[in-house]
Amino acid sequence: MKLDTQRKRILELVAHRDPPTDLKKASLACGKNHAYLHQFINRGTPRKLPEDVRYALARHLGVDESVLRADRDALPAVSRPNRFTPSPLADQRGGAGVIAVPEVRISASAGGGAHLEQEPGGTDWYFDSGWLRYELRAAPRDLRIISIDGDSMEPVLQSGDKVMIDLSRTAPSPPGIFVLHDGIGLVAKQLELIPNSEPPRLLIRSESPRYQNYERTLEEVNIVGRVIWFARRL
Template identity: 30%
Template sequence: MSSSDPREFLERLCTERGEDFAGLSRMLGRNAAYIQQFVRRGVPKRLKEEERRKLARYFSVSESLLGGPPDDPTISQGLLSVSRHPVAVSAGPGAIVTQELGKPYFAFDERWLKGLTSTPAASLSIVRVEGDSMSPTLNAGDEILVDLGDAVDRLRDGIYVLRIDDALVVKRVAMHPMGRRVTVQSDNPAYPDWPDCGIDEIHCIGRVIWASRKVV
């Protein structure tokens, strides 16, 4: 069922699902004639955002069908989709980047994700870890959430995905107290650090803000 007219769409919903205008009006905290006036007389011209959202959730339909803005493809029923890119970031020898076209893979609770970062979901990416140089913090096969909007301009101590030549690596970055210098570290002591690197020498892709792993 589809209709470009929110009033016609809402009336058809009520007919097909056995709902009545008065009951929906009361659900919205309005007088019993409110929805009937909206559908039949065009008053008000548009439902308020909160009213539209309540009706959309009640009927499990998109708000856009009730006069709301076009759907954001990254948002579905309070979830934000984050793309997984078909590349691996190496915690060991560099993983070569062969393709960077992502597609939706993980869906996170919108409020939880916004509490983690203010960066839009379109600028986040899920990638897989290879190698053991960041063990035990990150292990081979872990999936990490990378904030692409939190990169060199906001560089600070933390774990980042870096591009070294044509490879991607995940490493810990430690800022020097003075100057634009950093030490690139591996959490696994078996691997050497890269001391005293210039910030311009490392290409920072984004900050690692979350990780998931299979429990074995």
Template identity: 30%
Template sequence: MKQSPFRIALDRSKKTQADVVRLLGVNRQNVSRWYKGTVRFPREYADQVAQFLGTTADFLVFDRPLVGSFDPDEDLVQDPIDDAVADDAARRAARRKLRPGEVVERDVRGGLGPGGHATVVAVDGEIIDGVSSTWTLPQSYLHTELRAKEADVDIIPVDGDSMIPTLLPGDRVMIHRSSRAPSPDGVFAISDGIGISIKRIQLVRGSDPLQVRIISDNPLHTPDVIAASDLNVIGRVICKVTRM
């Protein structure tokens, strides 16, 4: 039996029904009915709960995919997948055997601040980030417009406020792992040894040895300047999905 959108979002967030009861101040039986799918999730609570669970109001109320309006002629994203399917997707991604237009969303939250952390799986003895879901994009868009191949990109959710207004909590970004050189300047996923952060990277022209400026688009956060040799770039951000 198909699970309710509320149940899918709640389980993925690792929060509980009791957390939602406290958030909304509603009867626990109502939350239980939403979870079981015997009652449709009410629109009046959708925005608040969607933000709390890291999903969208349309998904909770209408069971619409995160980016269902991106191209009405295509199925772009599927429901969250179970562990066995996720592990299979991780293995196919590592072996470069993804289906046409298929892109994996990694089980990692790109911290727009302290950094993100991922669950990991072993594929042929190599430890890689786990997969939380798979997306199906029009192959022509992926290859022609984004100039990327399925196995060279990952999608991750973002969190924090340091890249506001460019990126908001709950947005998804696509990272091109084969595009790591910080020239030209742009937005990149970087690792500081603790987690993943999404930042704007700018070369410090004329510096010797070469330095880079790590910039948060939110003016409340100050930039950092480090040696380019200390910069660990995961990939360039080539696409974002945000809720209007």
């Protein structure tokens, strides 16, 4: 059968995964029999990849689940309340093994929120390219560094900490710390998808007991990216 874009994308991601995998291992990682993905790609069975399988496969491949959506290429670009734009990240001065990750001059509030108004334009942070790709499992073009402002995520994150966010990881599964716009401002919070909620709802949680947890529907928030690393001045 002629492969569509989704099936070609899965084959490409499987072929380039590090550590290596194959369709058999990926099928088993999704909780299916070893031939499941082979049949899906080459025989068209099932016709549509179920949502739970898509999320499990995305976790196995280390990508956001949206990358595996069948209609991804047909969807219009979603307008986000931010001004992040891709930029060349290779550091020509530092050699091929060094990657520049730009610091964006905005603050993600860990308290009451902060609006995304300022343009990118901070300093660059330089990291070993192998460490970014293999340790953090991140594509350099998707990375930004921003500052935390507020105390609601203490002691995990403190005001003034620098955090690296991966803009490609916007699915709140598995749970983790994300930077999001919750309808009021830009915040850094623990996100967890509430099981069996319809429409899907998120639990938005602070680390500090001084702040109340709250809920939003998935459509009410704009998840900017997942926090994957932080730095703190001692």
